[in-house]
Amino acid sequence: MSSFIGKSVKRVEDKRFLTGKGRYTDDIVLPGMTYAYLVRSPYAHAKINSIDTSEAEKAPGVVKIFTGKDLLTPEGAPIGVPTGWQVDFKNGDTMKEPPHPLLVADKARHAGDAVAVVIAETREAAKDAAELVDVDYEELDAVTDGTKALEDGAPQIHDDVPNNLCFDWEIGDKAGTDAAMAAAAHITTLEFVNQRVIPNAIEPRAVIGSYDSANDKYTLYTSSQNPHLIRLLLCAFVLGIPEHKVRVVAPDVGGGFGSKIFHYTEEALMIWASRQIERPIKWIAERSESFLTDAHGRDHQTKAELGLDADGNIVGLRISTVANLGAYLSTFAPAVPTYLHGTLLQGLYTTPNIHLDLKAVFTNTTAVDAYRGAGRPEATYLLERIIENAARETGRDPAELRMQNFIPPFDGVNEEGYVTQVALQYDSGNYEPVLRRAMEMVGYEDFRKEQAEAKKNGRLLGIGFSTYIEACGIAPSAVVGALGARAGLYESAQVRIQPTGMVSVYSGSHSHGQGHETTFAQVVADRLGVPLENVEIVHGDSEAVAFGMGTYGSRSLAVGGSAIVKSIDKVLEKGAKIAAHLLEANPDDLEYAGGAWTVKGTDKSVGFGDVALTAYVPHNYPADLEPGLDFSSFYDPANFTYPFGAHIAIVEIDPDTGKVDLKRFVACDDVGNVINPMIVDGQIHGGVAQGVGQALFEGAIYDDDGQLLNGSYMDYTMPRADDLPSFEVDRTVTPCPHNPLGVKGAGEAGTIGSTPAVVNAVLDALSDYNLSDIQMPMTPERVWRAMQNGS
Amino acid sequence: MGLEINVTVNGTSHNSEVDGRTLLAHYLRDALRLTGTHIGCDTSNCGSCTVIMDGKAVKSCTLLAAQADGSEITTIEGLAQNGNMHPLQEGFKEMHGLQCGFCTPGMVMTAVDLLQSNPDPSEQEIRHALEGNFCRCTGYHNIVKSIQYAAEKMRKEGVNV
Numbered sequence: 001m002s003s004f005i006g007k008s009v010k011r012v013e014d015k016r017f018l019t020g021k022g023r024y025t026d027d028i029v030l031p032g033m034t035y036a037y038l039v040r041s042p043y044a045h046a047k048i049n050s051i052d053t054s055e056a057e058k059a060p061g062v063v064k065i066f067t068g069k070d071l072l073t074p075e076g077a078p079i080g081v082p083t084g085w086q087v088d089f090k091n092g093d094t095m096k097e098p099p100h101p102l103l104v105a106d107k108a109r110h111a112g113d114a115v116a117v118v119i120a121e122t123r124e125a126a127k128d129a130a131e132l133v134d135v136d137y138e139e140l141d142a143v144t145d146g147t148k149a150l151e152d153g154a155p156q157i158h159d160d161v162p163n164n165l166c167f168d169w170e171i172g173d174k175a176g177t178d179a180a181m182a183a184a185a186h187i188t189t190l191e192f193v194n195q196r197v198i199p200n201a202i203e204p205r206a207v208i209g210s211y212d213s214a215n216d217k218y219t220l221y222t223s224s225q226n227p228h229l230i231r232l233l234l235c236a237f238v239l240g241i242p243e244h245k246v247r248v249v250a251p252d253v254g255g256g257f258g259s260k261i262f263h264y265t266e267e268a269l270m271i272w273a274s275r276q277i278e279r280p281i282k283w284i285a286e287r288s289e290s291f292l293t294d295a296h297g298r299d300h301q302t303k304a305e306l307g308l309d310a311d312g313n314i315v316g317l318r319i320s321t322v323a324n325l326g327a328y329l330s331t332f333a334p335a336v337p338t339y340l341h342g343t344l345l346q347g348l349y350t351t352p353n354i355h356l357d358l359k360a361v362f363t364n365t366t367a368v369d370a371y372r373g374a375g376r377p378e379a380t381y382l383l384e385r386i387i388e389n390a391a392r393e394t395g396r397d398p399a400e401l402r403m404q405n406f407i408p409p410f411d412g413v414n415e416e417g418y419v420t421q422v423a424l425q426y427d428s429g430n431y432e433p434v435l436r437r438a439m440e441m442v443g444y445e446d447f448r449k450e451q452a453e454a455k456k457n458g459r460l461l462g463i464g465f466s467t468y469i470e471a472c473g474i475a476p477s478a479v480v481g482a483l484g485a486r487a488g489l490y491e492s493a494q495v496r497i498q499p500t501g502m503v504s505v506y507s508g509s510h511s512h513g514q515g516h517e518t519t520f521a522q523v524v525a526d527r528l529g530v531p532l533e534n535v536e537i538v539h540g541d542s543e544a545v546a547f548g549m550g551t552y553g554s555r556s557l558a559v560g561g562s563a564i565v566k567s568i569d570k571v572l573e574k575g576a577k578i579a580a581h582l583l584e585a586n587p588d589d590l591e592y593a594g595g596a597w598t599v600k601g602t603d604k605s606v607g608f609g610d611v612a613l614t615a616y617v618p619h620n621y622p623a624d625l626e627p628g629l630d631f632s633s634f635y636d637p638a639n640f641t642y643p644f645g646a647h648i649a650i651v652e653i654d655p656d657t658g659k660v661d662l663k664r665f666v667a668c669d670d671v672g673n674v675i676n677p678m679i680v681d682g683q684i685h686g687g688v689a690q691g692v693g694q695a696l697f698e699g700a701i702y703d704d705d706g707q708l709l710n711g712s713y714m715d716y717t718m719p720r721a722d723d724l725p726s727f728e729v730d731r732t733v734t735p736c737p738h739n740p741l742g743v744k745g746a747g748e749a750g751t752i753g754s755t756p757a758v759v760n761a762v763l764d765a766l767s768d769y770n771l772s773d774i775q776m777p778m779t780p781e782r783v784w785r786a787m788q789n790g791s
Numbered sequence: 792m793g794l795e796i797n798v799t800v801n802g803t804s805h806n807s808e809v810d811g812r813t814l815l816a817h818y819l820r821d822a823l824r825l826t827g828t829h830i831g832c833d834t835s836n837c838g839s840c841t842v843i844m845d846g847k848a849v850k851s852c853t854l855l856a857a858q859a860d861g862s863e864i865t866t867i868e869g870l871a872q873n874g875n876m877h878p879l880q881e882g883f884k885e886m887h888g889l890q891c892g893f894c895t896p897g898m899v900m901t902a903v904d905l906l907q908s909n910p911d912p913s914e915q916e917i918r919h920a921l922e923g924n925f926c927r928c929t930g931y932h933n934i935v936k937s938i939q940y941a942a943e944k945m946r947k948e949g950v951n952v
Contacts, residue, residue, distance in 0.1 A: 010884055017892030018880040020827015020867035024893065027826035124812070202831040202839060202927050203893040254829070254893025255927050287832035513891030513928045678887045682933055686890065689930030713836035713925070721921035721931040726914065750930075 004522040004532065008678035012532070013517040022252045025206035025221045030280040033208070034063050036270060037126035038283070039116040039133045040292065041108030044142040044364040044706020045155060048107055048135060051116060056132035061125030064277050065133065067116045068105025071272070078105060079272070081263050082237040084229075085335040086484040087167050087360070095167035095360075098158035100328040102238075102265045102272070108137070109157050109327035110364050111706055112292025117269060119281055142364040142706035146324035147301055149363045157327060157362045164362040166325055167334070170355065171342040171422050177355035180316030184307030188390040192773050194378050196299035196324070196700040197693070199371050200718060201512075203254020204290045209270030210280035218246045218274070222267050225256040225510050226550030229487060231542050233263040233331070239272055246271070250540040253512035257690065258370040259294045260512065261552045262331035266293075291711035296700060297371020299324040300337065300378050306386045312396055314405045316353040317345060319382065323360045323368075330369035334360065339483050340375025340471070346420035347383040348431045348467050348644060349405040354421045364706040370552060372690055372751040376470040384466040384756035388763070389772055398465050398760070399439060406431045406467075412737030417639070424471060426642045427744075430670070430734050435467055435646040438668040441728055442648045460653040461663075462765025465646065466757035472745035473558030473641035473736075490636035491555070492546050493563035495524070495571055497629035499616035501609030503528065503535045505567075508548015509560030510540050514747060515679045516556060522675050523561055523741065527568045529595035530608060546632055554745030557675065558641045558736065565740045566633035574629060578611045581622045641736045641744035645669030647688070647753035649761040658784030660696055660762055666728045667753065672736040672744030680746045684729050687750020693719045694751075695758035699777045717777070766790065796860040800825065801869025809856040815849075816840040818856035819866060827867040827896045831925070838924030841897035842866045848904035850923070867896035870903070878941040878950055879903060888937030890928035897924050902938045910946055912938070 016022050053065045071079045078101035087095050104113050116133050120126035141155045148154055149164040157164055181187060208221040218241065224230050227250040235243040253260060270281045285293065300321050307316040323337035342356045373380075387405075391398040407418050412428035419425050442463070451461040474480065477488035492508040505524055509516060521535040528535075538544050551560075572592055579597035580587040583604055590597045598605035614621060615629040650664040667684055674680050697717040701709045710716040735742030755776070762778055763771055769790030774782055793808035800823060807822055819825045819842070828851055831837035835853040842851045843865040870877040879899050882888065889895040898921065905912060905920040912920065917935050926934060944950070 008887075011887065013892075014884040014889060015876075017889055017895050018867075018876065018883055018899070019871055020825065020896055022827070022892050024826075024829070026830070027820075029824075124810070200925075200927060201891075201893075202837060202925055203829070203891070204831065252892065254831075255891040257927065287834065287837075515890070682887045682890060682929060685930035685932040686928045687930075689932075690927070712834050713832045714834045718925060718927070719930075720925065721935065722915070722918040724918075724931055726935065727930065727932050 004526040005675055006677065009518055009522055009532065009676055011515050011518045012521060013515065024203055024252045024254055025208060025223045026284050028208060028221055030208065030210055033280040033282055034119050034121060034277065035123040035126045036281050036283040037118050037130045038114045039118065039130050039135065041111060041113045041115055041137065043108055043137055043139050044111045045140040045157070046108045046137040047140060048105065048115060049138055050136045052134040053116065055134065056118060056129040059125065059129035059132055061121040062129045063119045063121065065116060065118050066103065066273060068101055068103040071102050079238060081265055081268060082233060083329040083334065084331045084486050086486065087169055087334040087338050089167050090170055095334060096161040097329060098161055100265070102269045110366055111708060112289065112366065113327070114265065117273060119273060119277060144363050144365050144702040144706050146299065146322040146361045146363060149361045150322065150359060155364070157364060161362060166329065166360040166362055169338050169358045169360065172355035173353055173421065174355045177316045177318050177353040180353040181305060181307045181318055184315050185310040186308045186394055188306045188386055188393055190386045190389055190772060191303045192385065193775060194298045194300040194302065194381055195776050196368065197297050197371065197698045198291060198700055198716060199257040199259035199294060199297060201255030201257055201259055204285040204287055205260065205264065205266070205294060206284045207266050207270045208280055208282045209274035211274040211278055213278050216245060218271050220246065220248045220267060220271050222248065222250055223253050223260055224250040225253065225260045225512055225552055227510060227540055228508055228542055228545070228548040229550055230263050230267060234268050234271060238268045247543045250510055256512045257372045258297065258374055258552060261550065262295055262369055288712055291708060291716065292366055295330045295367050295369035296326065297368065298378060299368050302382060304382050304386050306390050308390060308394065312394065312401055312404055314349055314351045317351050318355050319345065320357040323358060324363050324365065325360050326363060326365045326367035328367045330367040333367060333369045334484065336370050336375045341379050343422045343424050344376050344379035344469065344471060345383065345422050347380070348407060348469050350407055351421065365702060372687065373748040374553065376748065377752045377755060380466065380468040380752050381756045384468065385759060388465065388760045392767065399435060399444070402465065402467055403432055403435060425639065426469065427639050428734050428737050429642060429644055430732070431467065431644060433732050434644060434668045434670055437730060437732060438646040438648050438666050441668065441730060442650065442664065442666045447650065458655060460655055460765040462651050462653070462761040464649045464757045464760025464764055466753050466760065467646045468753045469642055469644040470748060470752050471640040472554035472643055473637055474553035474555050475640050476638060477636050487549065488636065489549055490634050491559040491563045492548050492632065492634050493560065493567050494546060494630070494632040495564060495567035497571055497612045497615070499613055501530065501534065501612040503530060505535065505537050505564060506545045507537060507539045507560050507564065508545050509556040510551040512551070514551065514556060514683070515676065519557060519676050519679055520561060520564060523564060524568065527565065528608060529593065554747040557741065557743045558739055558745050559635060559637055561741050561743065562637065562739045563633050563635035566635050567631045570631035570633065571629055575608070575611045577622055577625055578614050579606045582606050582614060582620065638738040641672065643669065643671045643744040643746065643749050645749055645753050647757040649757040651758065651761040651765055653762065653765045653783060658780040658787060660778055660783060662692060662696065662725055662758065664725060664728065665692070665754065667750065668730045668732065669749045670732045670734050671746040671749060673733060673742035674731070675743065681729055683746045684750040685727050687748060688727055688754045689719050689724055691751040691754030692724065692758055695755045695776055695778060697723065697777050794857045796857055798859050799863045801865060811857060813856045814852050815854040815856045815859050816851040819851060825866050825868050829893055829896060831893065838901060839894050839897040841900040841924065843900055843903055848901050867899060870899065878944045879938065882937040882941035882944070886933050886937040886940050888929065888934045894924060894926045898926065898934055902941065905938070906942055906945060911942060
């Protein structure tokens with residue numbers, strides 16, 4: 001019987017955060033520590049003629065200043081960070097992969113590109129001295145728009161990347177889709193921008209590099225979702241330091257949302273520089289630096305066409321998209337618009353013909369990479385916007401049109417997984433119930449009456465739907481390897497039973513708010529039948545944990561949790577042998593429950609603690625068994641997991657100002673089995689807020705010169721508490737058939753589902769205005785203007 | 792160069808010499824090592840650095856340490872009494888009002904101020920009171936519930952903030 005699974009256990013990590021005892025990177029002070037400040041280009045595109053550091057070097061407290069000329073390989077090339085995913089051109093050529101230097105020496109390619117690092121005794125001294133670094137820039141024309149960057153004559157950002165095209169790519173059946181569209185009874189066309197948004201974890205990025213000359217060892221503290229991969233990249237691909245000489249610690253991390261997955265230049269720079277000066281160096285991003293240098297998200301320009309037959313069945317989906325990757329390739333950037341976006345265009349629908357044509361482009365903007373959802377929000381936004389427009393155009397109910405086209409239920413056990421037109425096999429799904437439940441929660445029919453009534457009084461109420469599927473638990477290593485990943489995507493876990501029966505678990509996953517220390521402990525306590533407080537979860541330190549692939553893509557529980565289960569199984573198998581010896585019984589005759597092995601049908605039993613002690617004090621012990629009770633496992637999943645759900649937004653628009661009031665938000669999600677409902681609900685809430693943020697408030701604004709005009713919290717609008725309602729959430733449960741916990745992942749669902757629901761609701765409220773689109777974020781001005789221009 | 796200040800933080804008096812430009816947030820974190828007060832922005836918008844100064848919630852990144860001379864300050868570290876969590880700390884734990892924990896001290900200290908002046912706030916009043924504090928993890932849903940939990944507990948038990 002399960003004692004911890006499905007229970008809203010309060011989080012064990014909360015106490016330290018609530019008493020001010022969290023330990024984030026900026027809270028760490030090392031003896032002899034220095035402080036770094038980066039001199040960054042104020043121009044989006046500028047040749048660097050010279051850098052004069054002589055005045056700065058004389059400033060009080062300065063320890064050392066480095067420029068790009070100090071950071072060259074023996075061959076004279078700039079030392080830079082690599083890309084973790086390779087995508088090939090349609091013609092088979094390898095994508096363009098220009099260098100991404102730790103400090104640029106030749107030219108700056110986006111506003112905020114780092115040209116020098118000033119290291120000083122204090123934070124203030126470093127910043128003061130940085131003002132004195134004299135960089136002679138020659139400003140060049142910049143391009144920030146993906147489509148414009150492809151035009152002949154556009155500014156060339158990298159020398160060997162013609163037309164700034166990183167790669168072109170396609171997925172699906174072009175000929176079949178063209179034929180299907182030609183035969184369609186109705187085609188809905190939608191051109192739109194999925195705007196660039198900025199992740200904005202509230203803890204700015206933070207790095208400490210420390211070199212210990214006595215032992216020739218390095219320690220990197222970094223605010224990262226992904227410490228083990230950072231170590232691999234840093235050692236093997238950037239600085240050429242032997243891995244066993246580097247410890248990477250990601251301590252408490254104040255939110256990530258994707259932006260802290262990647263290997264950033266500052267990490268390698270601080271480690272390298274700490275070796276040069278033989279002192280620790282701390283670098284903490286100021287918020288304005290975060291805006292300019294944390295990887296951004298989305299930024300797609302898309303034209304999509306959806307074909308329906310006369311009965312409303314979807315017959316084809318044809319898309320062309322330009323994905324703006326920014327100035328450099330961030331770690332996973334090539335995967336986001338391709339394998340995390342193109343492969344999700346089946347959605348929940350039986351669409352028989354799909355084709356995506358994609359161009360990925362460099363511009364003079366901050367690099368773009370995975371941001372909460374990473375490709376799946378872009379796919380979902382496209383699908384859910386166009387199907388709702390199609391419903392409006394053909395006079396169909398948006399919910400009915402969706403349900404008519406849903407893939408029928410399959411559990412992945414009795415029925416095969418669903419093979420899509422775009423390379424995936426969904427694991428299990430039952431889509432109609434989530435939409436029906438969400439409609440019940442919102443009271444759909446009553447709302448339509450209320451809406452009609454309100455309209456008579458001049459009030460503009462709208463309802464918008466979104467149904468989504470996502471691919472999580474990334475992923476089978478062999479599959480992602482075939483698709484261009486330069487890493488495996490398994491997870492590791494060590495379960496160490498201490499001699500007293502206490503349990504230490506070392507996970508390669510990483511928590512930065514997700515509550516691993518609680519959820520993982522629930523899984524362990526449940527399987528071992530021990531009290532929750534007897535379990536400790538350790539993560540985020542390469543010296544404690546064997547290896548890991550980190551936390552992103554809603555993978556922690558599905559992959560990291562499954563690795564823990566594998567190790568527990570090994571513990572219990574060996575424990576049974578020890579117990580059998582102690583009980584003078586056959587291991588096959590034992591059963592394990594409630595923290596004890598019992599000889600079936602008898603009252604002879606031995607407790608977990610006694611077995612643990614025996615394993616470490618093996619006086620009376622099986623002759624052929626090693627002492628100890630400590631197992632490591634690596635879990636490589638058989639497939640992605642495929643959560644799904646239905647979100648519904650209700651909005652009211654002020655007819656005089658265009659202001660959108662989000663009145664209700666209803667979500668019914670299916671994330672498979674749930675270990676801790678409180679934590680899963682919290683993930684959905686936060687995800688929804690970020691998705692609503694994109695719909696209503698957020699968006700990076702660049703001017704033509706490549707300046708980020710809203711690069712501060714004064715200027716970039718994120719949702720605040722009084723912008724949002726309380727959310728109404730529920731779930732259905734369709735277990736994942738291929739991992740031992742039956743879980744699918746919940747971290748990104750809220751963001752993926754919510755954005756189109758809100759936009760659809762606004763367009764529904766304005767259905768009399770005959771609008772096919774309002775550009776996000778749907779500010780009062782944009783909505784008001786659309787109302788003036790609409791018919 | 793240095794200015795001498797005298798501040799009482801969490802009940803302990805400190806005589807310190809500070810640089811004229813040192814922010815209160817940096818003084819608390821660097822000089823007193825009270826790192827529960829966080830810095831999330833450079834424009835006084837995120838609220839992570841909120842502390843109570845002379846009974847009012849203030850953003851400690853917006854004040855110079857010198858301006859705090861003679862004042863009494865409570866930070867997140869000073870909220871629990873005799874090892875017992877404050878009802879707001881308890882509320883945040885019970886109602887899952889935090890995820891990554893970075894905005895949390897600022898949220899809690901802002902809520903301390905709110906409940907001092909309004910022991911029985913409506914949901915809208917709570918949301919309005921939090922408009923100077925960003926949270927990127929929770930969508931605010933459970934933060935509101937946490938403050939409601941604390942308010943109810945404090946009313947029932949007659950606890951003053």
